[in-house]
Amino acid sequence: MNPKFGLLKKDYRISRNMFLTWGAAVILALIGGIALSAYWSQPAGTLPVIILIGLLHFIFAPVFMLGLLNIEAKTQLWLYTPRRGIELIFSKFAVIFTYQLILQMVLTIYTAINLFWFGRQVYDQIGMRLFLEAIILLNILILLFGFYLNSWLTFLWTVYHSMKNVAKLVRWITVIGIVIAYNMVESLLLSATPLRDFLFQYQINVVSDASLSYQDQQWRAVLEPAQIPVIPLLWYLLLFTILVTAAARLLERKVEV
Amino acid sequence: MVLELNNISKKYGKNQALKHVHLSFETGKIYGLLGPNGSGKSTMLKLITGLVFPDEGTVTLNGEQVTRKTIEKVAYLTELDMFYDAFSVGETVEYVASQFADFNREKASLLLTELRLEASQKVRSLSKGNRGRLKLVTTLARDAEVILLDEPFSGLDPMVRDSIVKSLLKYIDFEHQVLIIATHEINEIEPLLDEAIAIYHGTMIGRESVESLREEEGQSVLQWFKQLAIKQEEGAQ
Numbered sequence: 220m221n222p223k224f225g226l227l228k229k230d231y232r233i234s235r236n237m238f239l240t241w242g243a244a245v246i247l248a249l250i251g252g253i254a255l256s257a258y259w260s261q262p263a264g265t266l267p268v269i270i271l272i273g274l275l276h277f278i279f280a281p282v283f284m285l286g287l288l289n290i291e292a293k294t295q296l297w298l299y300t301p302r303r304g305i306e307l308i309f310s311k312f313a314v315i316f317t318y319q320l321i322l323q324m325v326l327t328i329y330t331a332i333n334l335f336w337f338g339r340q341v342y343d344q345i346g347m348r349l350f351l352e353a354i355i356l357l358n359i360l361i362l363l364f365g366f367y368l369n370s371w372l373t374f375l376w377t378v379y380h381s382m383k384n385v386a387k388l389v390r391w392i393t394v395i396g397i398v399i400a401y402n403m404v405e406s407l408l409l410s411a412t413p414l415r416d417f418l419f420q421y422q423i424n425v426v427s428d429a430s431l432s433y434q435d436q437q438w439r440a441v442l443e444p445a446q447i448p449v450i451p452l453l454w455y456l457l458l459f460t461i462l463v464t465a466a467a468r469l470l471e472r473k474v475e476v
Numbered sequence: 477m478v479l480e481l482n483n484i485s486k487k488y489g490k491n492q493a494l495k496h497v498h499l500s501f502e503t504g505k506i507y508g509l510l511g512p513n514g515s516g517k518s519t520m521l522k523l524i525t526g527l528v529f530p531d532e533g534t535v536t537l538n539g540e541q542v543t544r545k546t547i548e549k550v551a552y553l554t555e556l557d558m559f560y561d562a563f564s565v566g567e568t569v570e571y572v573a574s575q576f577a578d579f580n581r582e583k584a585s586l587l588l589t590e591l592r593l594e595a596s597q598k599v600r601s602l603s604k605g606n607r608g609r610l611k612l613v614t615t616l617a618r619d620a621e622v623i624l625l626d627e628p629f630s631g632l633d634p635m636v637r638d639s640i641v642k643s644l645l646k647y648i649d650f651e652h653q654v655l656i657i658a659t660h661e662i663n664e665i666e667p668l669l670d671e672a673i674a675i676y677h678g679t680m681i682g683r684e685s686v687e688s689l690r691e692e693e694g695q696s697v698l699q700w701f702k703q704l705a706i707k708q709e710e711g712a713q
Contacts, residue, residue, distance in 0.1 A: 232562045294556045298527060300575045301548040384489050452492025471544050476527035476554075 222302060226310040230287065237286050238318045241279070245272055245322060249329050262338035263438035266429060269330050273361065276323060280365035281372035283315050288376050295476040296378070304467030308373055319365060323358050330354065343442040356425045360447065367455045370462040371398075376464060377466040381473030394450065418454075424447040477503040477621045477655060479524065483533035486519055486678075491591035495520040496533070497677045500580045504650045508665050508686075509658040510701055511675035518555060520675070521624045522667070524656070525552045537622065548577070549618040557629040564593030565610060572614040583647055584617035590643065604631035609640075616636045616647045623648065625657045629664055637664060662698045672697045674704050681708050 220228075250425030288311075291297040297307065334342045334350065345353070374396045382390045409415050428443040479501040486494040489662060494516045501507055509517045522528040523535050526546040559568050569588070573579040583618040588595065591609040602610065608631035616621065627635050627636050645668065648655055664688065666672075674682040680703045689695050695703075 220570060220574040224576050225571055226575075229560065229563075229571050232567070233560050235562065294554075294558060295527075295557045296554065297523070298544065299547060299552060299554075301545060301560070302575065304544075317486060384487065386489075458531065472529070475523055 222300075223306060223310065226300075226302060226306065228311060228315040230310050233290055234283070234287055234314055234318070237283065241283070241318075242322065242325075245275075245325065248272060249325070253333075256338075261341075261438050262333070263341040265329075265333045267336060269326065269333065272326055273357075276326070276361050277364050278368065279316050279319050279322065280312075280369040283318065284311060284369050284372050285376070287311050287315075288373070290381065290400040295474065298470065298474065298476055304470035305463070308463060308467055311342075312369065316362070316366070317371070321364060323361060327354050327358065330471060341437060341439045343439075345442055352396060354423055356423070360425075363452065363455070367459050370459040370466070374469075375460040377469040377474055381469045383475055418450045419448045421449040423449060424425060477538060477652070478536075479538075479622060479654065480536045481520070481523065481533065482536070484520075484523060484535065485532040485583065486516075486523065486528065486530055488519075492678050494523075494530075497680050499673065499683075501622075501654050501656060501678060503652060503654050506648075506655045506668050507673045508662075508669040508697070509656060509675055510659050510660070510662050510672055510697065512667075515660075515675045516678040517660075517675055519628050521552065521554075521626050521656070521658055523552045524622065524624060527552070541664075542555055545681060549620055550622045551576075551578075551615045551618040551622060553615040553623075553625045553628055556628060557607065557696045558611060560609065561598075561600035561608040563599050564595065564601070564628075565593050565597045567598065568610060569595070569617075571615065572617075576618055576620075578619040580617050580619050584613055584620075587613040587644075587647065591640070605633055608632050612640075612644060616644060619649070619652075620636065621653060623653055623655045625655070627658060627659055627661075629659065629661055641665075641668065662701055663696075666697045672700070674701050676705055676708050679708075681705070 248268060252265045256262050259414065260375065300307070329396030331350070331354075334345075335347075375397065378397065379390050379394050409418070423446070424444040425447055428445045430441050430443075432439050432441050481499040484494055484497045485492070497516075497520070499520075509520060511517050519528060521528055524537075525543065526535075526542045526544045537546055540546075547668075550552050560571075563571065565659060566589070569584050573581060581654065591613060592607055593606060593613065596605075599607070599610070607627070612628060612690060625628070628641065632640060641664075657665055657668070669686045672682075672684055672686055672689070682700070684700060689697060689700050693700070
């Protein structure tokens with residue numbers, strides 16, 4: 220068996236139960252949303268469920284990664300392999316990516332069912348083409364943002380575990396300090412008007428703003444476009460690369476068993 | 477093959493695990509790292525594997541500094557529980573085989589039979605003894621230059637311990653491999669050893685050929701170790 224395939228297979232096996240639990244909870248919530256909306260004769264009641272589950276998937280990747288890393292941290296013997304740190308990390312990322320893709324597909328189908336069938340009388344009708352464009356973009360954005368957060372989680376986890384010989388309090392202060400320092404620098408840079416103007420000069424429109432409005436004793440789902448800046452996406456992609464590379468190096472050179 | 481620890485020191489927090497240790501090992505021998513719990517034996521094996529890093533000094537294998545990559549050449553049996561509960565015995569063997577190019581499937585199959593393990597058994601349902609046997613399978617099936625066993629008797633039934641360990645020696649290729657066993661169960665290991673290395677509170681306090689101990693000094697390894705430990709304690713007072 221190819222070593223990379225071996226790693227992937229291992230990561231799928233150790234995460235299967237976690238995925239099934241999360242998946243079952245999501246499906247129950249989706250079914251519950253339709254059941255309650257039908258019971259109250261308010262088909263727009265599925266919108267909060269869609270938004271909530273959609274928002275949850277922004278943090279799915281880092282939460283799942285933390286679960287997987289903590290399984291490994293019991294002994295840290297996942298490091299007993301000649302594979303490079305980057306391969307160990309990307310194996311977990313690949314597993315989480317497939318799980319997230321499956322869950323987002325389920326949510327997409329659920330959204331389509333609500334928009335075009337179950338709630339067609341109360342959801343703003345945006346047409347199949349616009350729906351597909353918006354849903355593909357939204358799915359990509361959720362994945363990108365989730366994996367951006369995941370890169371931070373992985374980096375901070377390796378920082379914490381590379382300081383095995385240091386008191387826990389100091390480790391936590393370091394980790395939290397890095398997050399605060401980065402956010403301060405980012406805020407400082409964004410306060411400069413020319414830079415902010417540059418970052419936000421290219422924007423794309425996506426139907427992503429959804430809200431409920433109440434008219435004639437009926438809740439309606441209103442869908443409106445929102446603007447998403449392009450240049451910050453490229454910056455976050457670069458930051459993702461830096462964080463994952465740093466995490467891989469720490470894993471190889473500093474994290475001990 | 478030459479494996480060397482040069483002036484190695486390692487601390488865990490305030491606890492000094494190893495203090496200025498110099499050691500070298502060569503192919504074709506069985507070395508025993510002997511000492512009580514917490515004496516630094518496991519740390520030494522992890523340093524050789526590249527799983528921990530020295531605070532001071534260097535560990536070299538064939539003249540090259542040991543890094544994480546060295547794991548390719550070192551087979552390591554840890555005292556920790558090293559398997560995933562979700563796996564079966566067969567899947568565990570497959571996983572280890574996928575990660576190490578020197579994994580010998582034929583040896584693994586023979587070892588599984590000899591140690592009476594079924595490929596279909598779930599790891600989570602294995603007894604402590606059988607987990608210990610599975611560790612031996614995944615470690616000894618590798619044709620690595622260095623084989624490190626950390627407390628290999630742990631969990632094995634005392635009634636069959638001797639016979640299992642002795643029979644396992646046939647899986648070692650002494651032309652190309654060195655075997656280093658860390659244990660505090662000195663009596664159990666004595667018949668296997670070529671050289672005994674005594675570790676006490678992170679310091680190497682003695683190194684002796686087991687044959688010369690027996691034939692020239694008429695001592696068992698345990699007696700020799702106890703004498704050294706007493707001297708060490710008296711010296712410290």
